[in-house]
Every structure is written in structure tokens, then in C-alpha cells.
Amino acid sequence: MDIDLARTWVQAIAAAVDQHKDHLTQLDSAIGDADHGINMQRGFSAATAALAGLEPDTVGAVLVKTGTTLISTVGGASGPLYGGAFRAIGKPLDAPTVTPGQFAAALADGLASVRKLGAAAPGDKTMIDAYAPALAAFQQQVDAGADLAAAALAAADAAENGMRATTPMQARKGRASYLGARSIGHQDPGATSTALIFRALAETAVAR
Amino acid sequence: MDIDLARTWVQAIAAAVDQHKDHLTQLDSAIGDADHGINMQRGFSAATAALAGLEPDTVGAVLVKTGTTLISTVGGASGPLYGGAFRAIGKPLDAPTVTPGQFAAALADGLASVRKLGAAAPGDKTMIDAYAPALAAFQQQVDAGADLAAAALAAADAAENGMRATTPMQARKGRASYLGARSIGHQDPGATSTALIFRALAETAVAR
């Protein structure tokens, strides 16, 4: 992972969010307040704009800037959660290039940030249910000696599986929890955007 | 026309209004404010209730009481117009029995009351467009020597023709006038209730 790849990743997330905005909103409409698509779009378009004006020295600088921008533009639950995650991912990556192993550790810091802030656990029907399996798959590939692209592909697949697995869950955190048993049968919007983020990483890395 | 027939007439109007309430409301919904059915029902059910407690000495007493009750219960445009009309019809009929000729003159007083109060003319798409031809037909029959039943039958037919003739008219008075040319193509609710009133008269007289 290097500075340019990090930037391209964020741009790819922004493009994916643009494309899937209505889907995210529709999912959030079923068990939330119908704003997840526009929240993500507002945040990531602001992030790419912020990055355009930045001459970063490190991978971390790109990702911290992304996180800070998300925090200051998204609002809602996803703003602090994703913003905090990107800041946590970026913080240890203070070099122009980082290894897949370093990146895996950073991704783990990101998940820790989400869990700390949101106090949610796997199975609560949140973004964590996509993030946690994605991280595990990424780590496993890296441990097995895979490169970034291979690890990211495995992570994206795992995130999408995790995302789909949220459908039968009953939400315990966030807005969907207010629906009680009626949250069952709907895919979580945040888990869906997390899957987009890992898919964007995989596509960016593979294209390289 | 005698006291009992007058009372039966008012009861027959109340029954007709009950039956056609939704139709009147629907007509008023298209070019007005969707209350003509309930207005008429409120008024005539109050009138029959008021008559139930009355021991009238004259035909006029029945009809004046009906008019007064309409004025004090209907509201809207139709309340004062019909109320004033029934009071005007009743006023000259201060006998227990009146001739068809006396009744025709009284009906003319009723129309005059409507015209004076509402300042509408034939062709303005109001109750007058049913009332005026009904009165003319009634008068003509009476002039030709017909009895009440025959005159009332002719009046009811004429009222219904007049009612139907309001459809192509553009309203110039009342609420429908606000629609301008868009009032064209709809039958006037007040002309429709006037036709019910004359039909009730005919049926009451024929049943006798």
C-alpha cells in the first residue's frame, strides 16, 4: 500500500458510494431513516475533494485526512464511526509505503475504533458484521503470505458474506434496534457500505 | 296541500337526502368543498325532529318551522338559502289547507327569497336552475287546472331537467365560481338537492 493507492482507494469508495447511493438509502429506509446513501456520498465526495488539495507524505496522512473529513461532513452514526475508523487506520501508517502486514494491523485498529465508539459487538447487525470478517480474512491471507490484492479480494468477499448475514439478524445497536424483531429480514445499510469499502480496496489493489 | 302533507313532504326530503347524501357530497367535492350532503342531512334531520314536537295549525307553520330550523342548523350557503325559501313559502300559507294555486304563489315567494338573498340569476349554475323551471312547470300545470300531484310531478321532472342542464354551465355564484371555466362539466350540488326536494313533493302528493 502506498500514498497513491490509498488516494485511489478513497476515490474508488466515493465512486462506489455514488453508484450505490440509492440502494444504501433504500436499505436505510426499511430499518432506519433513509439517509445512509446521502450521508456516505456527502462524506466521501468531501474526502476526495479534501485529498485533491493535499500533498501527503505518508499513507497515513491520506487516511487520517479522509477520516477527519468524514467526521466533519457526514454527521449521523456513520460519520463518527467511519471517520474514527479511517483516522485509526491512518494513524500508524506513517510511511510512504506500508506492507500488507502493517496495513492489516491498521485495519484492526480501525475496527477497534468502531467497536469502542459504538459499543456494538458482532451479531448486533451493524457495519461490524461486515468489517470483522473482512479483517479476519485479510489477516489470514497476509499471514499466509498473500499480497495486498489477494488479501483485499478475500476481505471483500468476506465483507459481502458478512453483509448478507446481517439480513436475518435482529438489530441491537443503532436506529434499527428500535424496530425490535421487525429489523429481522433486512440487510444492514452500514454493513453494506462497509462491503463497498472493502470491494473498492480490492479493485484498486487488483488494478495496480 | 294540508298540514299532514307538508309534514310528510319534509320527512320525504329528509329521507331522500339521507339516501343521496354521498352523491351530493361527491358533486360538491368536484366543484366545492364536499359538504353539501352532510349539510342537507344535518338540516333536514333537524327539521323532522323539530316538526315531531310541533302541533301546527297551518301548512305555513310546518314550512316556516322547517325554514327556521334549516337556518339554525345548516350553515354554509345552502342553509340561509333553503331556510329563507321555506320560510318564504310558509309565510303566506296560514291555513290548514291551501289550494294548488296558493301553493304555487308560495313557491314563487320561495324562489324570490333565494334570488334576493343569493343575488344569483338563472344560468349561474345554482339551485335556481332547478328551482325556476320547477316553479314554471308547477304554475303552468296549476293554470291548466291540474291537481297538486300532477303539478308536482311536472315540477319534479322540470327540476331534474334543470339540474342536468347545470352540467355545461360555468358557475357565476357560490363556491364553484372560483373554479372559473373548470366548473364546466359538473352538475351543481344545490340544483341536485332542489331536484330531490321537488321529487319528494311529487312522491308525497302522488302517494296521497
Place this chain on the structure above:
Amino acid sequence: MKKLINAPEAVLDEALAGIAAAHRELTVDAENKVITRAGGTAAGKVALVSGGGSGHEPLHGGFVGLGMLDAACPGEVFTSPVPGQMLNAAQAVDTGAGVLFIVKNYTGDVLNFRMAAELAGEEGITVETVLVDDDVAVQDSTWTAGRRGTGATVFVEKIAGALAEQGADLATVAEMAKRVNAASRSFAVALTACTTPASGKPGFDLPEDEMEVGVGIHGEPGRRREKLRPAGEIVATALKAILADQPLVARDETIVMVNGLGGTPLIELYVVFNEVAAALAGKGVVIARSLVGNYVTSLDMAGVSITVCKADADMLSLWDAPVNTPALRWGV
């Protein structure tokens, strides 16, 4: 039909009971359906009475109180109250100084209030009547019953009410009420029809991309149907009609009301007000005072009415005078 009611025929009585329970500063005569100030009308004060069909809340009951109305008589939904009710209201509040009837120009209201004025006269009550007819969507011609009375009612009641509170006599109060009406113009559009409890069905069907332009406040269709347009264009249409009838030039002072018809979120009313403010500012016209909110509604209709009053110094100072009613309150 979806309504938070028990039965269509009980709505008015129960709403009146709710008003009585919610507002101790008001007295509700449930039998006669008359709302008055709990404290009564001050000795010697000219009394203001208004009324009309229900379904326009807070109009009229919400404007009873210090500095505005002395009594309101609500009719059935969209139906003028009856003369006896108006007479009751006049009798309840007349102090001998006379009563001003504030009547929106609809055939039903006009006829019933005219009868009530006659009855009141027979009872020795001096009555003056002001007809409110501010809606420029309807031309005043032999082809109509004249312009409808809509939003300007609030302006007339507020300003004439303040003058009455200051001790002006009936003729003076009535004249001011007429001046306010003459200086006011309104125009409204609807995005949806409304549903009366008794009919249970929307008054008209409106496709998802269309609006009714030039509607009144009784759920009737408007003057024409058009494609839904952005707020800025809707405001331009409304102001064009208003200004064609009442030209305004730079430095003219106005009172402006952007009024929701019942089903429009307040955030949209602010968007509309922003457009009105920008458009009038572009002509140098001053919005000296304003109201944004639901004041003269049409049940659950989504839509907006815009009322502009070209206000002189007297009107502005009377506007600022204390008012203490459920729906309008300041300076007290």
C-alpha cells in the same frame, strides 16, 4: 381516510372540548359553539367576532384573546356557522360599544353573518361587518362571488384587534379592518388535496408531478393545474399575481405571511419564505414584519399561501401591540 378522530360527526364537539381543556385563558360555550376570552371583554371595548367553517385551525379560535378576537364561532368543517351561533357570540361579548363581524367572503359566511347582524340589530347590538377578500387567484367580476377571504383574515384580526384594545370606537375599528383588507393580497398553491372527515375522500386527485395553482382554503380545486415546479418559481407565480393587483415599489413596507395549509412541513415554509424575501428584496420592498407557519389551514392539505399587506405606520405599530392568544402571542 386516516384521521385521529373518533367519529366524523363528533370532531367539532370534541375538538372544542380539547380547546377548552388546553386553554384556560379561553371559555368554550360547548352548546352554542362559541369561544370567548375567559376574562370576558373589557368594559366599553369594541368586540371583535369572527368565525367560519372549522378545519382552518388555529383560525379562528386560536386568535381569541387580548389584542385580537373577543369571540369565535366555528362552524362544521368547511361550513359557515349559523346565525344563531353568531348572535350568541355577539351577545356574549358586546359591552355596548358594538361588535365587529370579521367575515371571509364566501357566500355561506356572508349570508349567515348578514342574518346574524339583523338578529343582533333586533337585540339592540350595533354591528359593523368587514368582508375579507384578499385572494387574487379569483378575480372580482360578475363571473364570481368575488374574491375569497383567506390569509388576510389574520392581519385584519390582529390589527383591528389591537386598535379595539386601545379603546377606538366601532367605526374607527371597522375602518381600520377595511383598510387592512384593502391593503392585503393572497395567493395559494396546493400539492395535495385535503380530506374532510365527513366525506372521507380527498377532494380531488392530483398526479404525483402536478399541483393546483390558485386554491382557496376549503379543499376545492384551484384555478388551474400545472406541473410541480421549484419553490422559487412557485413564489414567482404567486408574487406576480399579488403584485399585478397591488403594485409595490421600493421602500414600501409590508407584512408578509407564508402560511402552511396544514400538511406542509415548516422547513419547506422557510424555504418558501426565503424565496419571498429574496424576490421582494430584489424590488427594494421591505418586509417589516412576517409570520411563517400554519395559521389558516385547510385540514391536511399540503401547500402554501402567501399573503402580502402593504402596511402603513399605523398598521405596523398596531401589529406590534401586545397580543395574547393561543396561536399569536407577543408583547405580553
Place this chain on the structure above:
Amino acid sequence: MKKLINAPEAVLDEALAGIAAAHRELTVDAENKVITRAGGTAAGKVALVSGGGSGHEPLHGGFVGLGMLDAACPGEVFTSPVPGQMLNAAQAVDTGAGVLFIVKNYTGDVLNFRMAAELAGEEGITVETVLVDDDVAVQDSTWTAGRRGTGATVFVEKIAGALAEQGADLATVAEMAKRVNAASRSFAVALTACTTPASGKPGFDLPEDEMEVGVGIHGEPGRRREKLRPAGEIVATALKAILADQPLVARDETIVMVNGLGGTPLIELYVVFNEVAAALAGKGVVIARSLVGNYVTSLDMAGVSITVCKADADMLSLWDAPVNTPALRWGV
């Protein structure tokens, strides 16, 4: 979607411009999206800051003014504002006496206000936070994010705001805010879904004869769907849930709000209030103060929320203290 707007993405900015144009007693920082009192906060006064997603108007901007909030930060529609915005608000109104953040209990609001409190602390501003969580439709269990904050926000802002105006210190104001929240319970039903400008579609489909029971204020479905019932039965359901959680006995004094969700005519709210008043009177519970109207809305949603606060003498006297905001005004 039918809305009186220009473009979905422009709604918030334009509504803020409209608020600025309509209310000279407020100052709107358009860039930072912060609404404050035009006169600023009095020296030494504890400042109250609230905020949350837009679409709930008049909440929160309509409650900025003497005796209530010092600043409001509106987020995008149904989206919490961002920490920077809250920090801006705190900086704009802190007099050194500290700032109370009044936060409705939603994950987004909680997280963003928590970050803002940290940022404010770094800037040397003392911040206390009160979480409003009054909605008894949601149980506070490990299965939820806790109860939602809804109508009680108005009670907390009014009563704590009055105390701050009297010169109480931050700890005292915060404690009173928490007491008011602890004494308040709400329950809401929806007859229709609402439509956000950005999504353009109703949040859910509801058959003509059904209602959503136990909804919040963000257009989400409720706890369950039921056949539409008469107002009296709906009120019984709501009060049962409220009283199960906060028992009330004869002679208890309460402040009651019957709040429209945006698309409900005021006449229906009075019908509902009448039922609430009758039901509480049946238990001997006293409605000492009340509000009936649109205070905490959910865009164009038709429906009602009922909030009951078991009020002590302090709360009642603070309730009566002067308040001068666009949406709540008395005693001034």
C-alpha cells in the same frame, strides 16, 4: 415526491436563510449552520446548545431565544450535525459559565456530541451533556440503543433554559435538565410515512386502514402495525405505555404535550388532547400545563406524539418563566 423546495441538497441552506430572514431576533451563521440569539448570551449565563437532524421544525432553531436555547445546530434532514458545528455553537455562546449540550438519544447524535464535547474541552469550554430519552415505545435494554429522545426535548429545553436564565450554574442547570428528562415519557403513532427530500419516497407503505404504533421522529417504522383505531383507543394505548413506565396517582401534577408529527391538522390534535385530558382526569391526575401543536415534527408525517412530564413545583414555576422564541413565547 411533492415538496415546496428547489433541490433536495439545497433545503437546509435555504431554510436557514429563510429562518434568518423571518426572525431578526435570531442570528444564523450560514457557513457553520449555527443559530444563536441575535443579542448574544448574557454575561455569566450558562449556555444551552441543542441540535440534531433537520426535519423536526420548529425543533431546534425555533426554540432559540430568551429562556430557552442559546444556540441550535441543525444537521441535514434526519442526520445528526457534525462535531465541528457543535463546537462552533459552543464557542459562539460560551460566556465562561459553561455549556449544556441537550442531546436526543440517537447513536449519531450521541457520538457526534461526544466528540464535540471533547473538542470543546480542548478549547477550555466546560461542557455538560444531558441525554433525552423519553420514548417508552422503545425499551432500554441490551437489545436496543436505549430509548429514543423525542418530545421531552421541549420540556428539558424550556425548563433548564429558564433556570439558566435565572443565573443557576452549569451543574444545577444540568441536574434540572436530567430531572425533567427522568420525569418525562412519550409515545407516538403514525398514520402515514414521511418522505425525506433526499430519498423522495415514503419511508414505508402503510395500508389505508392501518397505523404504525410506537414510532420515533425519523420516519422509521414503529414497534408494530395495527388497524387504525379511534382517537380514544389510540390515546389509551399511548397512556398505558407511558403510565406503565411512570405511574401517576391522583393529584400528581403534569405538563402534557400533544404534538403533531407534521401532517396532522390541529383540529385532530385537539380531539386527541380532549381524550388525554379525559383519561388523566379519570385518574385524578392534574394537567397543570399543556401544549397542543406541532413542536417536534417528522417532516410531513401524519401522526401524534403524547408526552407527559410529572412536574414538581420547581418545574412548573420554571415552565411559567418568560420565554421568547419563534415557537414558544410567553411572559415577555
